[in-house]
Amino acid sequence: MSAHGSIPVLRIGSTLLASIQVELRDTIADAFQEDILQTIAKTGATGLVIDITGLEMVDSYVGRVLTNTGRMATLMGTHAVVVGMRPVVAATLVRMGFRMEGVLTALNVDAGLALVSELIARRHGAGR
């Protein structure tokens, strides 16, 4: 388990689970992104679940950091899923016109882990 600043990252098999519980300031968000990418590089994780159940507010900066983290992880070969977005956050992002493109989403951590497993299985299946 690694933690940079205040976002703990758990390893569940070859999947990383990051739960964001604190109000995010820009510098923490940036550090989080860096930490995740380094951890993926170091561990060769094939899955990444970012749990944002604890976030009351996601503005365009944090939204971009989350989206980009997901995309960067994907480029590194990791299936990334953002889970647990709150209704008020989803409504605000959509009303702002902010699009979270290129990132998978799931309802909760379980659903996120299940999705990651399915994607990993499919990839292995397709490769055969």
Add this chain to the structure above:
Amino acid sequence: MPLQYYIEKLNLDEAELQSRRDFFEITADDLTTLAGLKTFAEKHTDDIVEDLYRLILGHPEAKKQFTEHATLVRVKRAQRDYFLGLFSGRCDLAYAQDRLRIGIAHERVGVPPKWYLGAYARYLRSIFDRLVVELPDPAQARAAYQSIEKLVAFDTALAMDTYIAAQLGALERHQAAIRELSTPIIRLYQQVLLLPLIGTIDTHRADQLMEAVLLKVVEEQAHVIIIDIAGVPLVDTKVADHLLKTTEAVRLLGAQTILSGISPIIAKTIVNLGMNISAMHTKSRLADALELAFEIIGKRVTSSARNHPSAPAEATEKS
């Protein structure tokens, strides 16, 4: 409805009052003139209110409003207060609120505008007849009368606004009730929600719908929501846009939306408008949407083994 409701609806603050005073050309001089006529008013108020009631009681239809003596006494007193209020020398927020209260009282009792407005006109005639006696100088009389007329017009506007606001209020309450009844989000099955939309979708309703949908999806941890629009009479770019926004927001939560009830007309409209709704699952029949929903959550509808015609279909796990 309480006074506060009307104040809110009419946006009645100092700026609004100033705007009204300006347009009705009510100046400080007018108010001074009116305050100066207070003694005159007190002298004649009983007669003037009597003039009004002679008119009402002499008119068969109007008379019906005041069948009970108790009502008559109460309303006469209210009219007296109203009349004297014209000569208070104020036209401020407190004055406007007093006038609103009177309008509300009449609206509550159900006095229609025609009696109300006719009464104002009667007052002006009664005042004029007595004013020219009180002020023999025609210039003075004219000036005084104009001040009174301006304020009566100001009051008339507030009275009309009260009536309109009350009617709109009733309408809004009915619309809200209809909205409540027509947007239930139903838990169709584990992880599957259904929202059958009925009636027109305007921006306000669309906003509320999106919020209700998002809250329900998270509350139920539903993987799919079917939004059936067969009951929506008009689907134009705005409505389609709202549905797209809702679908995107639902996706952010980690769930999927299926739009069903796409009629040939709606399909034509959407394509002809050049709208891109490829991000949404769409079906024409609710039954098909249901099957798709089950597929998404990993279930399948099959017939049970028995060949009985009324044997229920079971939802089984997909292998």
Add this chain to the structure above:
Amino acid sequence: MTVLSSENLILASEDDVMLARRKVRLLAETLGFDPFATAAITTATSELCRNVCVHAVKGTARLEQIGSGGRTGIRLEVRDEGPGIPDIDRVLSAGQRSVGSLGLGLSGSRRLADEFRIETIVGRGTVVTVVKWKRPT
């Protein structure tokens, strides 16, 4: 329209942006705003205050509780002496991809607020005012 309370804030660091967010959220919750409206005004606050710190180094914000007719609302005025924004109309109307964070923050805030006003002079600075009203029940 009346101003029922007013508070001035400095915007020079990330901490200031966080504080502004917290104060706006607290005010919205205290006034009984619904959660969606609270999120909207808090997010708009974050966008506007961040813009100041990032693009103008520093500025100030004035947070007010306002009333009009019978309504209650929150007004936030964010002011800086930064470079100003050239071509403001284009910046406001552009979508996510074509402009940088400044444009997205501004257009996003405009969409989230009930009222939005911006005055900007290149070389002098910018003032952005947003208002969010409490939904009548």
